[in-house]
Amino acid sequence: MCSYSFSVSKVYGYSDGRIRRFKDDFMFGASTAAYQVEGAWDLDGKGESIWDRFLHQNPEIIPDGEGGDEACDSYHNYKRDVEMLRELGLDYYRFSISWPRILPQGFANNINKKGLEYYDNLIDELLKYDIKPMVTMFHFDLPQTLQDLGGWANPNSVQWFEEYAKVIFKQYAHKVPYWITVNQPNFICVDGYGGKENAPGIGSSGIGDYMCIKNVMLAHAKAYRLYEKEYKKQFNADVGISLALSWVDPLNNITENVEAADIYRDFTIAMYVNPIWSKEGDFPRTVKRRVLERSTAQGFPESRFPVLSPEEIQLLKGSADFMGVNHYTTFLVKPSEKQYPVPSFEDDVNVTLTYRPEWKQAQSKWLRSAPYGIYKLCLYLNKEYDYPLMIITEHGWSTKKVLKDRSRVRNMREFFKALLLGIEDGARVKGYTSWSLMDNVEWSAGTSERFGLYDVDFESSKKTRTARLSALVYKRIIEQRIVEPHWIPNSLNISITKRSNAQRNDIEPYFVFIINYLFKNILLS
Template identity: 65%
Template sequence: MNSSLLIFILNILYVSGWRDLKVRRFSDDFLFGAATAAYQVEGGWDADGKGESIWDRYLHEHPEVIADGVDGDVASDSYHNYKRDVEMLRELGVDFYRFSISWPRILPTGLPNQTNEKGVEYYNNLINELLKYNIQPVITLYHFDLPQKLQDLGGWTNELSVQWFEDYSRVVYEKYADRVKYWITINQPSTVCVDSYGSGVFAPGIKSSGFGDYLCHKNVMLAHAKAYRLYEKEYKPKYQGSVGIALSLNWADQLTNDTQNVEATDLYREFTLDLYLHPILAKSGNHPAAVRKLVARRSQEQGYKKSRLPELSAAEVELLKGSADFIGVNHYTTVLVSKSNKQHPKPSLLDDMGVDLSYRTEWRKSHSEWLRSAPYGLYKVLMYVNEKYDYPKFLITENGWSTSTGLGDQSRADNIREYLLALQLAIEDGSDVMGYTAWSLMDNIEWIAGTSERFGLYEVDFDSEEKTRKPRLSAFVYKRIIQKRILEPDWLPENLEISITQKVTREEL
């Protein structure tokens, strides 16, 4: 079946409900999991010697940026409820749990001069509880929560951050590598840099687009590579684990097929996909040539003596090449790209790219403004990476959907099945995919959205002292998929605990 036909099937399936009747089965060795991130669920922001993170500082100083005013001080209180979290994972029947280590919970100063043993103990307890029930821990070393003491020194724009991260990684490997086989170095370098040091909408709120985000990019990518090489040299021979990186790989299609929009879309993909993939997967390494040339030219036009995108030395290019045993794919949505005629601030990433983004009207809307359902995009982005980088190994590290409160989340259940179908089609066409991770195990603090956007398979009652968790419809659907290893579009559980004001229906929620 050719790719055009597959995309046609996915679009018709989504828009009209028409079905491809072939029953596809996930292989027995295909892994299913669920994910969270430390700041979003742990709480205990200053408990037992934990240091301050950039998110602690940012949301304490700027509570006005949070949609509903709820920060991560307590969150889902997984710091005290980790056994319930593992119980939920057992209920789902997952193979693995992807969670992140809070850097300042382990190293309060960010540096290895001081280790917080209570923090070390917390993750030891969580790992051991998972393994007791044959659930593999998949650890993310960094998921946005830089120690504030390191941010005071420039954070990811300081080239010393590469060494800071390598030192931190060594501490974590020493503590847990004997039991953890799967590692992710850094989650979404694009978010770490573009949203935090570019637009400034994420902590630490640095607005330096077109400059600070590029400085951050080089350091974050080199930090990833250093952590990978450290494991490869000192821990892999003994423990035989795998280390990857989780990238935001959302798809982009051109708004129309005219030349300007096709070229704009190609460039947008270079900036949002290849800027992160090319240094690791391309045989030549380095940043994509199109990005290097464009930013260098724009920088010269703007009076800079050097490109605002820092160059990689020959040694750095070699360090990055091949620095991933798998590519983690965080995929949520698809955008439409057109050439922009707007005047953007100079310098800025938007000015460098020169594009506008939009969505198709028929794509189902989530509870998040940025998130639309377009399952074919997952197939397309995997095919794009396959064709450009010779079929690397993938792990879908995040895929999710936001709703409001309530247990009858039919739209999330549908979204899981639709995206998993797209994934099955990608596997049929040769994609090497280890597994799939649902985002998120439970409702969490969705960064500046607070608790206003719910991504959880389990609903969290943030008003209760216990932060009570209850399974949504999607949890039962996901459990069924894991058990049967097939997709059943109409399956619903016989019983579901729901509030007296709600019903589980086929209606979009």
């Protein structure tokens, strides 16, 4: 196992002085999600989602009061969104389809043609400029009508999702080369069904969240098998799932802390990766044993953790062409001294999360800059799951409303350096997706946390988008295929360009980079 060096060369950004380069076929993109950017929450036949209901009923939890009713109004501004993708020179755009915009009551008996038309227009606009659509089928916004029937805690949700998948595959399969079935099952289930601070806010920790996890994972597998059976041979798109995979290290090398880190990884990484990518399939043994022991001690007649049948295990095994990795931060772990509610997910895991004091904090309280985590995550996934094909489907950094977002630039550069080391050590990473293309409604945080490469003026009628410093730096990295630690644009003006790897001499990025460095650090000193 190779160690990650924290020393930084002034010239190249690596302690060994080497320039590491993204290959010409490495893809770059940007992400958004329907509820967070579209607005038009009740226009043209769209149904109510759980996030519409949740934030309408609990507006006081939003720090700045900005919910998703209007958001960035991408429903009307999608051409400007595509223009921004063109300005950055991106290969693809990851966006989500709103289930209630397509099926207002959640069921396939009532298909909203206006909803289909919106996504047809967006996809066609992307294809017009050779930008690949990467479609997320479900990004948190469940139709409220389905939630009224139990939502993801209802086993019938597996069938509901499969029927929804049939509708959108039929409409868009011939246009879309990349599909993501579900985004972040842990957020959907542990936060939404186990907790109360995110939609639907059920608060059934240790029971409802586990029911949700099983059903969401099976729904993913059903959608994958549907595409595999009916569309794979003709259109050959890649279908995956996006998982929130934070890295965790033990607080120190004390045995108890090392064990705590292993447990936390099993509950937050292996929980979702094992059923699809492990040789044996199924949920991790550690998770099943631990929840069973606690359930028995708590007087339950059987484990609170649901069982997968042999047929369900086989359905899930191998049900992805790639692993979508949403990676933002790293935690340090030790056994908890706190008494958690019983039963609960927190009590089952029973750890305390912390950070190193030198890790810089973003605008979001939970987000610290520890980019080495993506390198260690790559090594872990390589070792445990035999080098899975991956796409970084989310990575980002939150700030206040500023245009010169230097902290995001630093975080991006350090992340790319660590990612390139992971690729060098064998990680099969096909692409990187920035979260987010533009500022959006960050769920319960409203617009108080800005993740966008583009600033959005939410007070303007047109929701004006303006490129940040990070947008130009990202554009430069895409063009040059290397990380230049000192490059800064002369202004924040950005124009549409289309990079062409075939027309660029491979030595050019290195030459330009060295000349820039010499000019800024020697001739001007």
